[in-house]
Amino acid sequence: xxxxxxxxxxxxxxxxxxxxxxxxxxxxxxxxxxxxxxxxxxxxxxxxxxxxxxxxxxxxxxxxxxxxxxxxxxxxxxxxxxxxxxxxxxxxxxxxxxxxxxxxxxxxxxxxxxxxxxxxxxxxxxxxxxxxxxxxxxxxxxxxxxxxxxxxxxxxxxxxxxxxxxxxxxxxxxxxxxxxxxxxxxxxxxxxxxxxxxxxxxxxxxxxxxxxxxxxxxxxxxxxxxxxxxxxxxxxxxxxxxxxxxxxxxxxxxxxxxxxxxxxxxxxxxxxxxxxxxxxxxxxxxxxxxxxxxxxxxxxxxxxxxxxxxxxxxxxxxxxxxxxxxxxxxxxxxxxxxxxxxxxxxx
Amino acid sequence: xxxxxxxxxxxxxxxxxxxxxxxxxxxxxxxxxxxxxxxxxxxxxxxxxxxxxxxxxxxxxxxxxxxxxxxxxxxxxxxxxxxxxxxxxxxxxxxxxxxxxxxxxxxxxxxxxxxxxxxxxxxxxxxxxxxxxxxxxxxxxxxxxxxxxxxxxxxxxxxxxxxxxxxxxxxxxxxxxxxxxxxxxxxxxxxxxxxxxxxxxxxxxxxxxxxxxxxxxxxxxxxxxxxxxxxxxxxxxxxxxxxxxxxxxxxxxxxxxxxxxxxxxxxxxxxxxxxxxxxxxxxxxxxxxxxxxxxxxxxxxxxxxxxxxxxxxxxxxxxxxxxxxxxxxxxxxxxxxxxxxxxxxxx
Numbered sequence: 272x273x274x275x276x277x278x279x280x281x282x283x284x285x286x287x288x289x290x291x292x293x294x295x296x297x298x299x300x301x302x303x304x305x306x307x308x309x310x311x312x313x314x315x316x317x318x319x320x321x322x323x324x325x326x327x328x329x330x331x332x333x334x335x336x337x338x339x340x341x342x343x344x345x346x347x348x349x350x351x352x353x354x355x356x357x358x359x360x361x362x363x364x365x366x367x368x369x370x371x372x373x374x375x376x377x378x379x380x381x382x383x384x385x386x387x388x389x390x391x392x393x394x395x396x397x398x399x400x401x402x403x404x405x406x407x408x409x410x411x412x413x414x415x416x417x418x419x420x421x422x423x424x425x426x427x428x429x430x431x432x433x434x435x436x437x438x439x440x441x442x443x444x445x446x447x448x449x450x451x452x453x454x455x456x457x458x459x460x461x462x463x464x465x466x467x468x469x470x471x472x473x474x475x476x477x478x479x480x481x482x483x484x485x486x487x488x489x490x491x492x493x494x495x496x497x498x499x500x501x502x503x504x505x506x507x508x509x510x511x512x513x514x515x516x517x518x519x520x521x522x523x524x525x526x527x528x529x530x531x532x533x534x535x536x537x538x539x540x541x542x543x544x545x546x547x548x549x550x551x552x553x554x555x556x557x558x559x560x561x562x563x564x565x566x567x568x569x570x571x572x573x574x575x576x577x578x579x580x581x582x583x584x585x586x587x588x589x590x591x592x593x594x595x596x597x598x599x600x601x602x603x604x605x606x607x608x609x610x611x612x613x614x615x616x617x618x
Numbered sequence: 619x620x621x622x623x624x625x626x627x628x629x630x631x632x633x634x635x636x637x638x639x640x641x642x643x644x645x646x647x648x649x650x651x652x653x654x655x656x657x658x659x660x661x662x663x664x665x666x667x668x669x670x671x672x673x674x675x676x677x678x679x680x681x682x683x684x685x686x687x688x689x690x691x692x693x694x695x696x697x698x699x700x701x702x703x704x705x706x707x708x709x710x711x712x713x714x715x716x717x718x719x720x721x722x723x724x725x726x727x728x729x730x731x732x733x734x735x736x737x738x739x740x741x742x743x744x745x746x747x748x749x750x751x752x753x754x755x756x757x758x759x760x761x762x763x764x765x766x767x768x769x770x771x772x773x774x775x776x777x778x779x780x781x782x783x784x785x786x787x788x789x790x791x792x793x794x795x796x797x798x799x800x801x802x803x804x805x806x807x808x809x810x811x812x813x814x815x816x817x818x819x820x821x822x823x824x825x826x827x828x829x830x831x832x833x834x835x836x837x838x839x840x841x842x843x844x845x846x847x848x849x850x851x852x853x854x855x856x857x858x859x860x861x862x863x864x865x866x867x868x869x870x871x872x873x874x875x876x877x878x879x880x881x882x883x884x885x886x887x888x889x890x891x892x893x894x895x896x897x898x899x900x901x902x903x904x905x906x907x908x909x910x911x912x913x914x915x916x917x918x919x920x921x922x923x924x925x926x927x928x929x930x931x932x933x934x935x936x937x938x939x940x941x942x943x944x945x946x947x948x949x950x951x952x953x954x955x956x957x958x959x960x961x962x963x964x965x
Contacts, residue, residue: 300783357679357737554661
């Protein structure tokens with residue numbers, strides 16, 4: 272520890288804030304399918320004719336950075352609905368994102384655009400991109416506030432330029448959201464990264480549980496406000512939880528699959544502005560249901576010998592967080608909590 | 619050449635492979651528009667209703683890295699057709715891309731997904747994503763070879779997994795390719811980066827010339843096989859050059875605009891397998907036309923007092939390059955050439 276502290280002091284004297292020494296970084300695609308059209312390709316007389324040609328699609332796109340100092344397990348980051356890896360890498364007001372914070376702590380990071388999103392745009396199924404005005408819908412759903420005013424005490428950086436950056440951070444599906452397609456790609460990512468820690472956010476939490484089931488290389492899961500669909504052991508599936516937005520759902524998996532979820536520690540974070548009792552505002556009521564189902568999920572995991580913790584941040588004195596906890600003004604505080612939890616699990 | 623070799627030996631002794639110290643990195647969106655729908659937004663009774671909502675779209679998405687050592691001008695990278703920034707950041711066989719190579723030389727890098735591409739997916743116009751089989755069309759058009767065989771002596775890493783990675787590197791437009799939209803976003807990027815060097819590839823070359831005209835912060839242009847549309851002074855516009863693929867085109871700009879193109883040094887690179895005389899294979903014949911038009915463009919720039927160089931790589935002994943010169947097995951050799959050229963211009 273003394274050696275580490277000494278090193279940190281040397282680094283902090285020698286380097287400007289946030290300096291990171293990268294041993295290696297790069298990009299790759301993982302998983303996916305190859306479509307093909309019957310026939311013979313003719314590059315001279317018909318290069319545009321699909322006959323005899325292939326189409327590579329449905330892969331994930333991965334940017335990885337490996338720090339020079341540190342031999343901790345790699346972290347693999349999966350974004351939520353309408354997002355790309357960008358949200359893990361920065362904040363709307365340009366501070367370091369969680370990937371930079373954990374890089375500085377000696378973790379390798381694998382930042383993913385899921386299949387049919389961002390730079391992983393090639394899809395096996397044609398799709399339509401909409402230009403519908405929906406910014407305020409997401410502002411609402413992400414519990415930033417009641418437009419145009421953020422909730423009292425919000426940690427969201429809501430000056431006009433940060434809000435502009437936040438809205439532009441969204442990027443559409445280039446094909447249907449398909450859990451199986453995403454899980455298949457992430458199994459390949461973990462084959463490449465080796466044993467690692469899976470971070471999920473929001474809708475990404477749904478394939479996230481299935482990735483932890485499918486890949487033995489997932490050694491911990493950090494789920495930030497995971498989406499409203501949770502696996503339970505067959506025969507122990509609770510009723511869906513009705514909310515003023517949509518029901519929060521549960522589904523059954525067989526004993527062998529559920530056993531994979533007790534194989535690694537899991538932590539689930541929830542931010543602020545989530546009521547304990549039903550409220551009229553649909554977006555806030557929905558997260559009440561999701562948090563309640565997360566508690567049931569944790570109870571099921573722990574009853575079967577697993578290790579799942581649900582953290583209600585306001586309950587431990589960390590207030591003001593909306594849905595993008597890892598981008599809020601106190602994102603370093605919550606990252607530190609996650610780092611301490613990982614340390615307590617020997618990771 | 620001796621000097622270059624000596625430098626390469628010193629570097630290979632002094633540094634671990636590819637280690638880079640990053641003073642700061644992050645992401646941001648630049649430029650774009652805000653659509654809005656008339657009406658009043660109601661977060662409680664109709665959060666999905668587009669009324670009263672906005673849609674942020676048509677921005678560029680930028681990932682930047684600033685190295686700790688080096689105070690050279692930042693480099694801003696614009697990809698080509700169907701590509702994202704990924705192509706500048708890695709190679710199909712996982713070696714360092716040009717961004718890593720130039721970072722190691724002390725340049726900051728700004729890696730862009732142009733509006734309506736990759737992580738800059740939000741568009742002001744609805745669009746359709748296709749799943750058409752077209753891999754071999756692009757293999758052909760990018761002069762890798764006559765499928766499934768690469769051209770004799772090719773520097774393209776064409777083992778099966780590299781080819782798989784190359785095909786998955788493509789990602790579709792989420793809206794129409796629009797030069798004006800791209801130029802507007804890049805002007806904003808250069809406002810943020812400050813004076814810098816613009817790198818373009820292929821189709822990106824077309825907005826590239828207009829970016830150099832529109833932004834006084836562009837201090838050099840490195841164009842890798844720019845697309846087939848070039849600006850000339852009004853009254854000096856040459857005839858289009860017919861090819862077996864499509865005509866290579868020229869257009870007129872007024873004297874004031876063309877003067878902006880003589881304000882900074884320009885270098886244009888072409889790879890191998892481009893014939894001097896018309897040939898039957900459309901894809902190779904097209905690049906013959908583009909190279910010929912580039913030579914005319916350089917002559918026009920230089921006739922007006924500018925500084926434009928066209929490099930035919932085979933002519934200087936660098937052979938085997940296809941269209942993605944910066945990803946080929948000798949990408950370090952061509953990067954070194956560009957670095958020496960920049961140095962010769964005091965950049």
